[in-house]
Amino acid sequence: MLNRILAPLSAAWKEATDSQVWTSIFRHGKPVSNRNRALVMMSNVFLHLHPVKSRKAGIKLRYTWCMGGITFFLFLVLTFTGLLLMFYYRPTVEYAYADIVDLQEHVPLGIMRELHRWGAHAMVITVWLHMLRVFMTGSYKPPREFNWGIGVVLLVLTLLLSFTGYLLPWDQLAIWAIAVGSNMARATPLLGTEGPLSASLTLGDISLINAGNDARFALLGARSVGQPTLLRFYVLHCVGLPLVAAFLMAVHFWRVRKDGGISGPM
Amino acid sequence: MIDLFKDLVNWASGPTVLFTIATLGLLAAFRFTQVWSKTSAKVFFAVLAVFYTASMWDPDFFLIVAKPDNIPITGVIFLVFFFTWFAMHQGIQNDRRSAGEEEVLEKQESEKVWVWPDLVYTEMLAMVILSIVLLVWSILLAAPLEQPANPADSPNPSKAPWYFLGLQEMLVYFDPWLAGVVFPTLIIVGLMAIPYIDTNPKGNGYFTFKERKAEIVIFLFGFLILWCLLVVSGTFLRGPTWNFFGPYEYWDVHRVEPLLNVNVSDFFWVKLLGRPLPTGGFFAALMREWLGILMVGAYLFVLPVVMSWPRDRFPTGLKWLSCHHYFEKMGATRYYLGVSLFLMMMSLPIKMYLRWAFNLKYIVAFPEIFFNI
Numbered sequence: 001m002l003n004r005i006l007a008p009l010s011a012a013w014k015e016a017t018d019s020q021v022w023t024s025i026f027r028h029g030k031p032v033s034n035r036n037r038a039l040v041m042m043s044n045v046f047l048h049l050h051p052v053k054s055r056k057a058g059i060k061l062r063y064t065w066c067m068g069g070i071t072f073f074l075f076l077v078l079t080f081t082g083l084l085l086m087f088y089y090r091p092t093v094e095y096a097y098a099d100i101v102d103l104q105e106h107v108p109l110g111i112m113r114e115l116h117r118w119g120a121h122a123m124v125i126t127v128w129l130h131m132l133r134v135f136m137t138g139s140y141k142p143p144r145e146f147n148w149g150i151g152v153v154l155l156v157l158t159l160l161l162s163f164t165g166y167l168l169p170w171d172q173l174a175i176w177a178i179a180v181g182s183n184m185a186r187a188t189p190l191l192g193t194e195g196p197l198s199a200s201l202t203l204g205d206i207s208l209i210n211a212g213n214d215a216r217f218a219l220l221g222a223r224s225v226g227q228p229t230l231l232r233f234y235v236l237h238c239v240g241l242p243l244v245a246a247f248l249m250a251v252h253f254w255r256v257r258k259d260g261g262i263s264g265p266m
Numbered sequence: 267m268i269d270l271f272k273d274l275v276n277w278a279s280g281p282t283v284l285f286t287i288a289t290l291g292l293l294a295a296f297r298f299t300q301v302w303s304k305t306s307a308k309v310f311f312a313v314l315a316v317f318y319t320a321s322m323w324d325p326d327f328f329l330i331v332a333k334p335d336n337i338p339i340t341g342v343i344f345l346v347f348f349f350t351w352f353a354m355h356q357g358i359q360n361d362r363r364s365a366g367e368e369e370v371l372e373k374q375e376s377e378k379v380w381v382w383p384d385l386v387y388t389e390m391l392a393m394v395i396l397s398i399v400l401l402v403w404s405i406l407l408a409a410p411l412e413q414p415a416n417p418a419d420s421p422n423p424s425k426a427p428w429y430f431l432g433l434q435e436m437l438v439y440f441d442p443w444l445a446g447v448v449f450p451t452l453i454i455v456g457l458m459a460i461p462y463i464d465t466n467p468k469g470n471g472y473f474t475f476k477e478r479k480a481e482i483v484i485f486l487f488g489f490l491i492l493w494c495l496l497v498v499s500g501t502f503l504r505g506p507t508w509n510f511f512g513p514y515e516y517w518d519v520h521r522v523e524p525l526l527n528v529n530v531s532d533f534f535w536v537k538l539l540g541r542p543l544p545t546g547g548f549f550a551a552l553m554r555e556w557l558g559i560l561m562v563g564a565y566l567f568v569l570p571v572v573m574s575w576p577r578d579r580f581p582t583g584l585k586w587l588s589c590h591h592y593f594e595k596m597g598a599t600r601y602y603l604g605v606s607l608f609l610m611m612m613s614l615p616i617k618m619y620l621r622w623a624f625n626l627k628y629i630v631a632f633p634e635i636f637f638n639i
Contacts, residue, residue: 037380050381057375059385062356063473065349066392073393077400097414104411114404121338122400124429128342128489129349135460135485136353138469138478145461152457159429166427171412173335176424180434184446187636195443196637224417263471265373 049253051261058262063137067130071158072249074123079242081116089168091234093227096170120162127158139263147255150248157245164237167230175225178233182225185216192216272324276512279503282622288495289487289615295354296483299475302354314347324514330502331513334410337403339428339501346494350486356473357482364474372472422506422519431500432493438508439617441628441638449610456607460485463604465596488611527627530558551632558630562639565613570605 016022028039038052057063088107089099103113131151134140140148167178186192190201193214201208211223221228256262278284295301318340321327331340360370426434436445468477475482503510505517528537534557535543544550552559574593577585593601620626630639 031382034380037382040382047382047386050385052381053378054381054385055376056379056384057372059379059381059388060375061388062352063372065352066388069389070392070396073396077397093415097411100411104408111401111404114407114409115400117409118337118403118407119400121335121428122341125338125341125345129345132346132349132353132489136357136482137471137473139471140461141464141467141470142461148461149458152454155457156454162429163427169411170415172415172419172421173410173412175415175417176421177427179420180424180426181430184433184442187442188447189443192443192447194636195447196632196635199635225415226417264376265370265471 049257051257054261055264058264064262065129065133067126067133071123071126071130074119074126075245075249077119078116078123081112081119082238082242084112085116086238091168091230093170093230096168096230100169100171116165120165123158124162127155131155137263144255144259144263147252147259150252150255154245154248154252157241157248161237161241161245164233164241167225167233168237170230178229179225182216182219185219186214188215272512272514276514279499279510279512281499281503281510281618284499284503285491285495285615285618288491292487292490293483296475296479299354299358302351302358304355307351307355310347310351311344314344321513326516327513330517334407335428336501337407339498342494343498346490350490353473354475357475360472360474361476364476370472370474423504423508425500425504428497428501431504432496434508435496435500435504436614439614439621441636443636444639449614452607452610456611459603459607463596463600463607465600484608484611492611492614525625527621527625529628529631530561530626531555531631533624533626551634555630555632558628558639562630566606566609569609570602573605574601 017026027043028036031037031040041047041050041052085103088103090096100113103110134148134151163178163181167174186194188195188198190196190198191209191214192198193209193211193216195209195215198209198214199207211217217223220226221232278287300306318331322331330336356371360372363370425431433445433450436449439445440449464481466478466481468474469481502513505511505515506519506521507523509521509523511517531543531554535541535554544553573587573589575588576590577588580588589601589605592604596604617626617629620629628638630637632638
């Protein structure tokens with residue numbers, strides 16, 4: 001009985017995988033033979049981030065915790081959900097908050113904002129844990145010193161991505177968190193109005209650093225969190241920072257391979 | 267009985283007590299490494315889980331912990347504890363192996379295996395599980411949205427995003443130019459400098475504790491205590507006006523904590539000499555602050571040199587200060603860079619304890635030019 005259902009199905013499957021379309025996409029058979037296991041890794045642009053073979057201890061879950069991979073996956077989730085959110089969101093003081101309310105109330109079964117927000121929280125934590133793992137296995141040691149540095153920059157970018165995204169809902173939580181965070185810039189030495197030594201930067205009697213041109217102004221695009229800030233953070237959040245992060249991730253993954261793959265005892 | 271327990275927990279969550287207990291606990295765990303066993307992990311997590319679950323019946327605890335944006339903090343607590351234990355546990359197991367003339371686990375399994383299926387299946391599984399977790403989390407818990415932004419109405423407390431709350435906590439002890447600008451920069455630079463400072467060739471590519479004690483103790487103290495603990499306490503235990511509130515306490519907006527903080531200059535001129543602070547002009551300000559300047563200068567510029575001396579130049583009781591062997595091993599540049607970064611890191615707990623013990627506000631205070639340390 002079962003066979004009468006399965007037999008035509010498997011015949012159809014065979015038909016499909018023998019077709020010109022299938023064989024043009026997948027240039028090799030199922031990865032059950034060693035030859036095909038090598039081919040699948042080499043002929044697929046995504047899989048070829050990985051080598052064909054790797055040390056057994058290195059790819060164990062108890063060694064890597066898969067934390068770097070999880071972080072990358074979360075980045076992809078955030079890119080995808082963020083893209084969808086951009087369809088509904090306008091970065092202006094007038095519309096931003098209302099767009100989020102609309103998103104909540106008028107999009108049936110919508111969980112994109114939830115996925116984006118919780119995914120972002122999770123990504124911050126997984127980056128920390130990835131760094132903890134890399135530190136605890138001494139994987140930053142030669143020859144991987146440079147890649148550790150790239151990783152630290154990626155950690156900072158993750159925090160900045162989250163920070164810029166924090167403002168976009170334009171609710172009380174958003175603007176005051178950004179206000180608290182950006183107030184720090186006012187205290188930048190030399191470049192902030194309330195920073196050490198900035199009062200010494202004068203031209204005759206005129207103070208060069210004021211609230212209209214200091215480090216905080218550069219961050220906010222205004223003297224306080226307002227429309228210029230929202231636009232600035234939006235552009236950084238959706239375009240600027242993800243581009244830089246994606247670029248550095250490419251370098252990061254490339255260097256993992258070039259520095260000898262997943263670390264292991266010499 | 268329950269009230270007594272709650273009072274005890276509230277007391278133990280105070281910044282002074284919590285920071286001290288956590289630090290001593292961590293140091294003890296490094297000294298008595300048998301605590302990183304599976305049994306103690308199970309006991310620890312059971313106690314933590316029971317404490318957490320039982321506390322949910324307390325309305326004040328529930329109010330703050332169940333806030334949707336605070337869920338990741340609970341995640342931080344459990345995940346960071348788990349993975350720290352997991353790393354240390356594997357390290358200590360490896361240390362036992364190498365002590366018994368056996369190779370570390372990572373070396374034993376050094377044969378190559380096919381990435382398909384051995385790795386890609388793991389990754390696939392991780393993606394599926396994570397997707398399920400995210401979907402369930404997102405379906406159960408709506409992303410919060412507060413009142414529309416109102417620049418005229420600042421909420422109390424105003425908090426930075428949760429992952430910056432360690433930095434916001436530093437604001438209690440340092441001025442913004444240090445807590446918000448210099449220290450974050452130093453954290454980033456310091457992290458990036460780690461591989462160039464640490465010349466210990468051992469422990470590359472496997473878990474170990476014994477072979478990298480100093481590195482691990484310093485890193486975990488920074489990560490667990492100075493970063494994660496401050497993030498957690500900044501989220502759960504800092505209420506209106508950034509006052510401390512125990513986990514079972516109501517966040518009373520009107521609570522006032524009178525605190526008279528005193529500068530080093532006050533200690534010297536007013537309390538010790540019984541004279542008013544010198545006033546008028548630049549040199550008077552320098553005179554006023556000379557002791558503080560000397561202290562900071564000694565800490566940052568003299569102490570590293572002193573620490574590089576061999577042990578026999580130290581009087582008994584201070585011999586532990588000698589880092590001569592590091593100076594020998596690392597060379598002058600690496601040594602000074604490493605020690606300077608370490609001392610900068612330690613300036614936070616030092617300033618904390620100075621505040622708690624003496625109500626010390628500034629060691630050096632030039633409010634005229636916003637230069638306060």
